[in-house]
Amino acid sequence: MPSTPDSYTHPEWSAGLIDAGYASFDDWWNAEQNLVEVGNFRGPDANTSWSHVSRIELPDGRTVYLKRQQNHFPNNTLLKLRRICTFEIEYQNYLKLQEAGVPTMKIIHFATRKVNGDKQCIIVSEELKGMSPVDTLIKSFEATQWPSRKDRLAMLQAVVKVVKTMHRAGLIHNALYGRHIYLNIPIVEGRPQLPESYNACLIDLERTKSPGPKSPKLIKNDLEKMFRRIRQWPARDCLWFLKQYLGIDKLTPEAKAIARKIAATRK
Structure with missing residues (x-):
């Protein structure tokens, strides 16, 4: 794994974050907590190894998501011995995906440090305003009504574009679940507001790997997982979607075998 810089701040956000009172690592580390999900804790007590996500509204009206962790290392033995936090890995993966032209959440600040033997890391990302995760959209469709097939395929086409761009670069997301795929469809009063055109992006990049553009993991670790988690679609x-991904009009024997595997995951 390449070395990760100790800190980074997006130049377009630097002045605004300072004005909002976030000029140092401690400013972020001690920020008022507004957790958006249950924290991830490991070890004998709550201080040994932990990771959680907070939502912060800045004075200028913008919203960011703050991810903080301490001594939270991956299961990979080598990376654990090197004490590389999972958020450091996520930041490296973010840079790879950005270079490959894969739309993701926008990281505006990253920093890491060691304090009294503890490894601490933070990532701050811009709110995906006007976007919703696919699993939330599915729940809304189920509660109201599903869009026309034309719109559904347009949504999937946006996802296909992102996934193919990623896979052509030899990268896999490795956690391609509905909650990690966002579409530019806001939900207002419980009802999805469909736009004229669709865009998609990915979040949660900690598990991203680089197996190469011809690896069988592209389908097994990404497509099979994705369709297993969105059974209602x-x-x-x-x-x-599969035919668009493979670039074919009719199913070949190979494509039929892939389709059967995907179908089996949806049962």
Whole structure:
């Protein structure tokens, strides 16, 4: 793993963050908590190894998400011995995906440090305003009504574009679940507001790997996982997605074998 810089701040956000009172590592580390999910804790007590995400509204009206962790290392033995936090890995993966042209959340600040033997790391990302995760959209569709097939395929086409760009660069997300795929569809009063055109992006990049553009993991570790987690999405749409991904009009024997594996994950 390449060395990670100790800190980075997006130049367009630097002055605004300072004005908001976030000029140092301690400013972020001690920020008022507004947790958006249950923290991840390991070890014998709550201080040994932990990781959590907070939502922060800045005075200028913008919203950011702050991810903080301490001594939170991956299961990989080598990386654990080197005491590399999972957020350091996520930041490295973010840079790889940015270089490959894969749309992701926008990281505006990253920093890491050691304090009294503890490894601490933070990532701050810009709110994906006007976007919703696919699993949340599915729940809204189920509660109200599903969009027309034309719109559904347009949504999937946006996802296909992102996934193919990533896979052509030899990268896999490795956690391609509905909650990690965002579409530019805001939900207002429980109802999805469909736009004229669709865009997608990815979040949660800690598990991203680089197996190469011809690796079987591209389908097994990404597509199979994705379709297993969005079982409610109509099956014929999923088959259309696969053909778009493979660049074919009709299913070949190889494509049929892939389709059967994907179908098996949705049962």
